Amino acid sequence: MKQYDIVIIGGGPAGVACALSAKNTYPDKKIALIRKESKPMIPCGIPYTLHTLKEVDDNILPDNPLQAAKIDIINSEAVSRTDHKIILGNDEDIEFNKLVLAVGSRAVKPKIEGVDKNNVFLVRKNREYLNELKTKINEAKKIVILGGGYIGVEVTDELLKAGKDVTVVEMMDNLLPTMDDEFGIKLKEIIESNNGKVVTGKSIKKITGDKSVKGVELSDGSNIDCDLLIISCGYKPNVDLAERFDLVYEEDKGILVDDYLRTSDRDVFAIGDCAAKYDYFTGEFTNIMLASTAMAEGRLVGSNLYSIKVIRKYQGVLGTFSTKIGNTAFAVSGLTEKRAKEKGLEYTVGVAKAPDRHPGKLPGASELTVKLLFSTYSHNLLGAQISGGDSVGEMINMLSVMILNKMTDMDIDTLQIGTHPLLTTSPIAYPIINATVDAIKKWYKYQPV
Amino acid sequence: MKQYDIVIIGGGPAGVACALSAKNTYPDKKIALIRKESKPMIPCGIPYTLHTLKEVDDNILPDNPLQAAKIDIINSEAVSRTDHKIILGNDEDIEFNKLVLAVGSRAVKPKIEGVDKNNVFLVRKNREYLNELKTKINEAKKIVILGGGYIGVEVTDELLKAGKDVTVVEMMDNLLPTMDDEFGIKLKEIIESNNGKVVTGKSIKKITGDKSVKGVELSDGSNIDCDLLIISCGYKPNVDLAERFDLVYEEDKGILVDDYLRTSDRDVFAIGDCAAKYDYFTGEFTNIMLASTAMAEGRLVGSNLYSIKVIRKYQGVLGTFSTKIGNTAFAVSGLTEKRAKEKGLEYTVGVAKAPDRHPGKLPGASELTVKLLFSTYSHNLLGAQISGGDSVGEMINMLSVMILNKMTDMDIDTLQIGTHPLLTTSPIAYPIINATVDAIKKWYKYQPV
Numbered sequence: 087m088k089q090y091d092i093v094i095i096g097g098g099p100a101g102v103a104c105a106l107s108a109k110n111t112y113p114d115k116k117i118a119l120i121r122k123e124s125k126p127m128i129p130c131g132i133p134y135t136l137h138t139l140k141e142v143d144d145n146i147l148p149d150n151p152l153q154a155a156k157i158d159i160i161n162s163e164a165v166s167r168t169d170h171k172i173i174l175g176n177d178e179d180i181e182f183n184k185l186v187l188a189v190g191s192r193a194v195k196p197k198i199e200g201v202d203k204n205n206v207f208l209v210r211k212n213r214e215y216l217n218e219l220k221t222k223i224n225e226a227k228k229i230v231i232l233g234g235g236y237i238g239v240e241v242t243d244e245l246l247k248a249g250k251d252v253t254v255v256e257m258m259d260n261l262l263p264t265m266d267d268e269f270g271i272k273l274k275e276i277i278e279s280n281n282g283k284v285v286t287g288k289s290i291k292k293i294t295g296d297k298s299v300k301g302v303e304l305s306d307g308s309n310i311d312c313d314l315l316i317i318s319c320g321y322k323p324n325v326d327l328a329e330r331f332d333l334v335y336e337e338d339k340g341i342l343v344d345d346y347l348r349t350s351d352r353d354v355f356a357i358g359d360c361a362a363k364y365d366y367f368t369g370e371f372t373n374i375m376l377a378s379t380a381m382a383e384g385r386l387v388g389s390n391l392y393s394i395k396v397i398r399k400y401q402g403v404l405g406t407f408s409t410k411i412g413n414t415a416f417a418v419s420g421l422t423e424k425r426a427k428e429k430g431l432e433y434t435v436g437v438a439k440a441p442d443r444h445p446g447k448l449p450g451a452s453e454l455t456v457k458l459l460f461s462t463y464s465h466n467l468l469g470a471q472i473s474g475g476d477s478v479g480e481m482i483n484m485l486s487v488m489i490l491n492k493m494t495d496m497d498i499d500t501l502q503i504g505t506h507p508l509l510t511t512s513p514i515a516y517p518i519i520n521a522t523v524d525a526i527k528k529w530y531k532y533q534p535v
Numbered sequence: 536m537k538q539y540d541i542v543i544i545g546g547g548p549a550g551v552a553c554a555l556s557a558k559n560t561y562p563d564k565k566i567a568l569i570r571k572e573s574k575p576m577i578p579c580g581i582p583y584t585l586h587t588l589k590e591v592d593d594n595i596l597p598d599n600p601l602q603a604a605k606i607d608i609i610n611s612e613a614v615s616r617t618d619h620k621i622i623l624g625n626d627e628d629i630e631f632n633k634l635v636l637a638v639g640s641r642a643v644k645p646k647i648e649g650v651d652k653n654n655v656f657l658v659r660k661n662r663e664y665l666n667e668l669k670t671k672i673n674e675a676k677k678i679v680i681l682g683g684g685y686i687g688v689e690v691t692d693e694l695l696k697a698g699k700d701v702t703v704v705e706m707m708d709n710l711l712p713t714m715d716d717e718f719g720i721k722l723k724e725i726i727e728s729n730n731g732k733v734v735t736g737k738s739i740k741k742i743t744g745d746k747s748v749k750g751v752e753l754s755d756g757s758n759i760d761c762d763l764l765i766i767s768c769g770y771k772p773n774v775d776l777a778e779r780f781d782l783v784y785e786e787d788k789g790i791l792v793d794d795y796l797r798t799s800d801r802d803v804f805a806i807g808d809c810a811a812k813y814d815y816f817t818g819e820f821t822n823i824m825l826a827s828t829a830m831a832e833g834r835l836v837g838s839n840l841y842s843i844k845v846i847r848k849y850q851g852v853l854g855t856f857s858t859k860i861g862n863t864a865f866a867v868s869g870l871t872e873k874r875a876k877e878k879g880l881e882y883t884v885g886v887a888k889a890p891d892r893h894p895g896k897l898p899g900a901s902e903l904t905v906k907l908l909f910s911t912y913s914h915n916l917l918g919a920q921i922s923g924g925d926s927v928g929e930m931i932n933m934l935s936v937m938i939l940n941k942m943t944d945m946d947i948d949t950l951q952i953g954t955h956p957l958l959t960t961s962p963i964a965y966p967i968i969n970a971t972v973d974a975i976k977k978w979y980k981y982q983p984v
Contacts, residue, residue, distance in 0.1 A: 099962050106963075110972060113981050131894050131956045144896045151963065378953050381962040385972075386949045392984040396945050406953035415958055445580050447593045477929045479958025484933035486952060491940040496845050500835045503827050503935060504855035507580045509864055509928025513548050513830040514555075514600065523559060523834075532562050535841040 089181045090118040092391060093172065095164050095327065096188030097121030098129060098211075100358030100380035102152060104186050107388020109155040111395065118158040118180065120172070127211050129190075129377055133240035135216055136223055137248040142216045167331050170353065184353055184391045187328070187341065188384065191321035191359035191375055196232075200293030206315045209237050219316070226314035227251060230302055232290050233318035234261035236409050239273060241316055243411045246280045253283040253310050255302070260286055264374075264405075265471050266422045266457065272473060276412045285310075321375055323360045336362065339371050346394060347387045355391070357383040366402035366489075367421060367468065368429050374405045406486040408479045413452070417482035420489045421459050421469030433459045433468055436495075436525030442475045444505070444512030454478070456517035458485075460525045465494040470518075477510065485518065498522040538630045539567040541840060542621065544613050544776065545637030546570030547578060547660075549807030549829035551601060553635050556837020558604040560844065567607040567629065569621070576660050578639075578826055582689035584665055585672055586697040591665045616780050619802065633802055633840045636777070636790065637833065640770035640808035640824055645681075649742030655764045658686055668765070675763035676700060679751055681739055682767035683710035685858050688722060690765055692860045695729045702732040702759050704751070709735055713823075713854075714920050715871045715906065721922060725861045734759075770824055772809045785811065788820050795843060796836045804840070806832040815851035815938075816870060816917065817878050823854045855935040857928045862901070866931035869938045870908050870918030882908040882917055885944075885974025891924045893954070893961030903927070905966040907934075909974045914943040919967075926959065934967065947971040 092108050092115050094101045105119050127135075131145040139145055152159055163175040172180045193208035195201060205226070207219045223229070223245065231242050234256030242254045254261070254277065260270030261277075261284065274284045285304065292303040293315060301311040323340030334350035335341040340363070341349055341356040349356050358380030365372040389396045408417035426433045436458045443451035454474035461468055470485035472478045488498065499522050505513045541557050541564050543550045554568050576584075580594040588594055601608055612624040621629045642657035644650060654675070656668045672678070678694055680687050683705030691703045703710070703726065709719030710726075710733065723733045734753065741752040742764060750760040772789030783799035784790040789812070790798055790805040798805050807829030814821040838845045857866035875882045885907045892900035903923035910917055919934035921927045937947065948971050954962045 102963055107972075110976055111979075111981075112984070114983055128894055128956070128961060130954065131897075134897065134956055138898070139894070139896060145894050147963075376953070377962045379951055381965075381968075382949050382951045385968070389948075396949060398945060398949055401951075404951045406951055408953050408955040408958050410955065410957040415955075417953065419953065445577055445588070445594050447588060448580075448583065449587070476958055477926060479953070479955055480926045480929040480933060483952045483959075484929060484936055487933055487936045487940070487942075487950070490951070491936070491942070493936075493940070496847060499838075500831050500845060500847055501936070502831045502850075502853045502855055502939070503932045504825070504857050504866065504868065504928070505579065505827055506857040506859065506864075506928055507577070507583050508859040509857050509925055510932075512577060513826045514551055514596075516830075519830075519834075523556075527559055530560075532560075534563055535561070 087179050087181055088118070089116070091115035091183045092117045092186070093180060093182035094119045094186045094188060096190060096358070097123060097126040097147070098188060098190050098358065098380070099147070099377045100384040101186070101188035102147065103381045103384030104188060104357055104388040105157045106151060106155055107385045108391055109157060111389045112392065118160055119152060120160045120162055120164055120174070120180070122163050123213065124161045125213050127213060127216070129211055132209060132211060132216065133237060133244050136220055136241060137244040142213055142220060164327060165330065185355070186387055187354065187356040187360055188358045189324045189327050189360045191323050194320045194322055196317065196319050198290055198293055200295065200299070203293055203295055204298040205313060206293060206299050206317065209241065209316065209318045222314055223248065223250070228312045229314045229316065230255060230310055230312040231316050231318060233320070234284070234286065235263065235318065235320070236407065238318040239277070239411055240409055241318060242277060242282055246277070246282045253285060253312070255285045255288060255290060255304065257289040258286065262416065264422070265416065265418050266424055269416055269471060269473055272414070273411055273416065276414055280412055320373070321359065323362070325360065328356070328360070346390055347383055355387045357387050364402040366404040367431065369402060372403050374403050376405065376407055378406060379403050401490065404486055404489060406482055408482050410476070414473055415476055415478035416473050417478045418471045419469065419482050419486045422471060423459065426459055426468065431468060432462050434462045434525045434528050435459055436521040436523070436528070438517035438520035438524055440511045440515035440517045440520070442477055442511055444507050444515070448507055454511060454517050456521045458518070458521045458525060460495050462529055465496065466492050467494070467498065481518070495522050495526050499526065536628050536630055537567070538565070539607070540564035540632045541566045541635070542629060542631035543568045543635045543637060545639060545807070546572060546575040546596070547637060547639050547807065547829070548596070548826045549833040550635070550637035551596065552830045552833030553637060553806055553837040554606045555600055555604055556834045557840055558606060560838045561841065567609055568601060569609045569611055569613055569623070569629070571612050572662065573610045574662050576662060576665070578660055581658060581660060581665065582686060582693050585669060585690060586693040591662055591669060613776060614779065634804070635836055636803065636805040636809055637807045637829070638773045638776050638809045640772050643769045643771055645766065645768050647739055647742055649744065649748070652742055652744055653747040654762060655742060655748050655766065658690065658765065658767045671763055672697065672699070677761045678763045678765065679704060679759055679761040680765050680767060682769070683733070683735065684712065684767065684769070685856065687767040688726070688860055689858055690767060691726060691731055695726070695731045702734060702761070704734045704737060704739060704753065706738040707735065711865065713871070714865065714867050715873055718865055718920060718922055721863070722860055722865065725863055729861055769822070770808065772811070774809065777805070777809070795839055796832055804836045806836050813851045815853045816880065818851060821852050823852050825852070825854065825856055827855060828852050850939065853935055853938060855931055857931050859925070863922055864925055864927035865922050866927045867920045868918065868931050868935045871920060872908065875908055875917065880917060881911050883911045883974045883977050884908055885970040885972070885977070887966035887969035887973055889960045889964035889966045889969065891926055891960055893956050893964065897956055903960060903966050905970045907967070907970045907974060909944050911978055914945065915941050916943070916947065930967070944971050944975050948975065
């Protein structure tokens with residue numbers, strides 16, 4: 087029987103981050119990482135394996151950080167456990183002192199008639215499955231994507247770049263339903279200008295064809311022909327091991343954890359997509375699953391395995407993500423108007439637009455749009471949405487830092503930020519500040535002095 | 536006699552920001568902006584007028600925000616004042632209730648023998664002067680730049696792009712003396728790889744030639760031939776008006792102001808380069824002059840002219856700036872090692888490198904280097920320096936927000952940030968977090984559990 091101090095199950099970003107954090111904090115501990123996949127994928131890189139990256143293998147999560155930290159990698163599957171012992175698929179067993187589950191999520195297969203036909207794929211994280219999908223894409227001419235969320239539109243963009251005839255179908259009124267409608271509308275224009283077709287407000291009722299998919303029938307009775315259907319309808323926490331390890335979980339929510347990501351067993355932690363998530367603002371369950379949240383959880387748990395070293399209540403999921411479709415990046419952090427309404431938060435909106443270089447005649451300039459939500463009464467920044475050039479990817483992180491620090495409109499209005507002609511908007515037009523000023527003007531009632 | 540409630544003198548970013556902020560906060564007030572230049576330049580765009588922008592006029596600060604806010608623009612020069620009245624150069628006078636000086640800084644002309652020869656230029660902000668410089672650059676073959684700070688290296692980069700023979704001479708041991716040496720060394724390599732010549736650790740003793748410059752003699756006795764010399768040796772606060780307006784000032788430091796940017800006269804404010812600046816960490820005088828600091832001051836004063844509405848002590852100059860030389864961006868916020876040593880702050884350094892896309896095989900990836908300074912004892916982030924791709928411009932702003940919010944290494948270690956393959960580093964390699972972990976490992980003493 088192998089013996090380890092710390093065992094992590096799951097080879098994705100959360101597992102790796104936790105293992106490295108544990109090694110930094112407890113350098114004398116023996117650590118193993120057990121994973122099913124011998125070559126795990128970088129999750130957010132998966133859409134780009136379909137065209138931009140030459141090979142699916144260009145998207146393998148590298149092992150060298152784990153190897154450099156002398157963390158043992160065990161390519162196997164955990165089947166069950168008894169107390170502090172895990173039984174692997176090959177009947178080996180491993181003793182542990184502290185256990186972390188980072189077993190991720192799995193793609194939802196919707197209950198649509200014909201979903202098991204050939205050439206119907208989900209967006210799974212498995213290398214062999216993605217290699218098969220890539221082969222089928224190369225053979226396909228007309229492709230339908232079901233689901234216009236982040237992954238659906240990223241896949242759409244990749245397949246358009248590959249010169250395919252692509253239609254994306256989204257049940258909600260607009261693409262990117264996790265952002266406010268104006269961003270989904272802009273995204274639709276971009277996809278259409280790249281010769282993609284967009285169908286919104288309709289679902290797929292039936293997948294037609296004999297053995298292999300030949301088309302889809304939509305909820306309004308219309309049909310779209312296709313020889314390949316890719317379904318991207320969300321992910322669900324993987325709770326199989328929680329069941330077999332006798333931990334408390336809820337099917338749709340994930341493994342239940344406390345503020346320090348501890349499960350119902352004090353020596354077992356759960357992090358990343360498999361662990362239940364709570365909303366940053368309301369504390370309610372949320373289904374937002376992000377590598378960046380998983381990483382933050384992994385680093386926290388890695389430091390706190392034997393005693394609580396990092397005093398920091400788990401703040402809940404802020405939900406910061408970014409993507410790029412065509413040449414335009416989209417990003418969101420915290421609350422959108424849609425979610426603020428749904429959750430009952432009172433808010434004031436501020437919007438500003440500006441070129442991301444100055445003067446705007448400099449080469450490479452593109453327009454940034456920043457939309458901010460502030461709490462009308464308490465003035466804290468609640469959420470941010472941006473579209474624009476590549477700088478959006480780090481601007482949204484700045485906005486996350488602002489929200490997490492409970493910055494107010496006044497804090498942002500008087501902020502010191504750096505600007506440069508070749509890198510950013512001009513100081514006068516800086517849209518995070520100008521959107522803040524726009525919001526202030528809405529609640530401020532002038533009284534003559 | 537014209538009468539205004541609020542008069543702002545100076546048409547640069549600080550003046551414009553202050554005027555717009557005042558209009559938002561006091562919509563019924565009559566506001567005038569007096570400026571010498573009828574077509575003011577965007578200050579940080581000035582180096583790019585020399586090559587990248589076709590015309591100097593492509594860098595004019597637009598008037599439309601002022602016009603839209605119905606702020607009167609008066610193209611004239613203030614000469615003197617009596618109490619609440621300003622006398623203009625054309626003998627007109629203007630009555631004011633509140634006055635803001637935003638008269639900027641002027642390029643330092645060093646006392647070097649021969650500095651008044653033809654074809655010796657400073658980097659001034661005046662449109663006509665820049666047009667003349669641009670003409671001389673077009674005619675010149677061999678150009679020497681004196682001063683390897685931000686503006687000096689930006690001008691160097693522009694002239695190399697224009698195909699000129701360029702030598703930059705910096706008195707200190709490395710270029711970009713406001714960053715730590717490793718960044719200046721990297722910058723030297725970039726300039727040299729673009730066929731520029733770099734001389735460090737030497738000053739110019741004498742400017743040779745007859746009427747017109749023919750070369751420079753360095754402090755070690757060596758000579759460099761040139762037919763044009765551009766001097767970029769820093770800027771000094773413009774205190775002429777303070778003298779004539781009878782306000783308290785110090786020649787090298789600027790107009791003295793309190794936390795709310797009020798001068799010795801309670802109805803007169805001073806903002807931007809002309810106002811004395813204090814260091815964010817030590818409160819000591821500092822000579823860092825930045826458009827972004829000026830903007831923050833302008834917005835604050837604009838809101839607080841008649842009563843203090845925005846309760847926020849002036850925090851001092853953090854010093855956030857960014858630039859781009861060749862294809863590499865450089866940026867700094869807060870303390871460098873050099874300054875921390877000089878000022879007597881105890882610190883721990885953390886460094887991390889990572890590609891700014893993930894996987895690194897994605898097109899357009901370039902390497903980011905992040906260097907962070909933390910207070911060893913109190914754990915707050917003190918400073919950040921970065922080099923890398925264009926995303927550096929907004930990353931440094933995120934780091935500014937972190938410093939201003941007094942975030943600690945632990946806060947950053949467990950931060951939720953968003954990442955995307957086409958826009959950012961991978962979550963596992965995210966260098967702001969990994970540099971933080973690197974710093975933690977240096978102070979952390981492991982005790983076996």
